[in-house]
Amino acid sequence: MPYYRSVGSVPRKRHTVHRIEGSVAFEELMGIEGFSGTSALLYHRHSPSAITRIEPVEAAVPAFHDNMPLRPHHLRTQQLPTADDAVLGRQPLLGNNDVSISWVAASATSGLYRNATGDELVYVQSGSAVLESVFGRLPVRDGDYVVVPMSATHRWVATDRVELLVINARGHINVPSRYLNAAGQMLEGAPFSERDQRGPAGEPLIDEGEDVPVTVRTRGGLSVHVHATHPFDVVGWDGCLYPWAFNIADFEPIVGRIHQPPPVHQTFAGSGFVICSFVPRLFDTDPEAVKVPYHHANVDTDEVLFYSRGDFMSRAGSGIGVGSISVHPAGFVHGPQPGSFERSIDVDRTAETAVMLDAFSPLGLTDSALGISDADYPWSWARRP
Ligand SMILES: [Fe+2]
8 A cells, every 4th residue: 555644743854853742653664575665653551562462362373284185165145153253253164375365254252363374354245344453443344455564553332233355465455556656655556545545543542451361363273462561552564565455346447348357356465365356337338248257267367256235147057146156166167157247148247246356376175165065066067057
């Protein structure tokens, strides 16, 4: 997120004395790639390093089983139980060394949390919440993508029941570089712009407390660091690294006379994966155009599609519906269900909203994923509609 933002009270010059109610603030640089990448400067009332205890956490490390023997999957997230906590209640489903995908439905405020394994991209499938962090409050709602930077201390405050699809990168999640000019501004031809992106605004978020536990995720699992004072003590910050949100309905689809391939729908890029948004749009305009996607073999990628809302015409008869996840692995040719071309002839637009993740290394599946996998899905293309 390369756009400069400033919230609350910061000194005129960085690395200079900043007095808050008579005390000198503790300046923290939160930066990617050490001191060379995107960063923010935060001004704390108390030392962000002051911890009083470190506690282990008994938590199972998810095991991702090889997709063997190779099969396409339809995962029915609606069959997963509701959790209390939007962080600790997450059910890992798919993953490799670059990225993992989890699902959670929750209705209560999570504990404080920071993920030191990589950025999180949280897609809000339903409900609304406030992402509270050291950067302040960021209200989010259904259809929002929420980018939570690696190691940002935060919590999810659910204002009602929320369903979240959580993509956890090993590294960072960015806007595709081909959407940016040399100065980092979104290009005119990009399918969204800076106006569509929201960050924490308004007053800084100050909370009081002593001996405050924060759950920390690292590659080894979970730990708890008990902070001497509440981590939400930032009186001001500025920079280009902070949580931000973007609603999928603000993605402007690119359509053509004949079918446009999925890269025109790309929304985010990570190391080892890309994410695309499929939103309601006009179909191709040529009278001879085949409006449903052609069969395709993604020889280098495992393709995951989350069906968020609308009518998935090309998948009718497959069992796919709202809340479904399809997994079409490398080595398998996938395409529209039989009969979908005929159904599309008199239709001039699609009403579907879906999120796609293409992973460049094979994705494994957890026991949770296998438990909600539709046993009949692999044969769905062979059935008559
Ligand atoms: Fe596909």
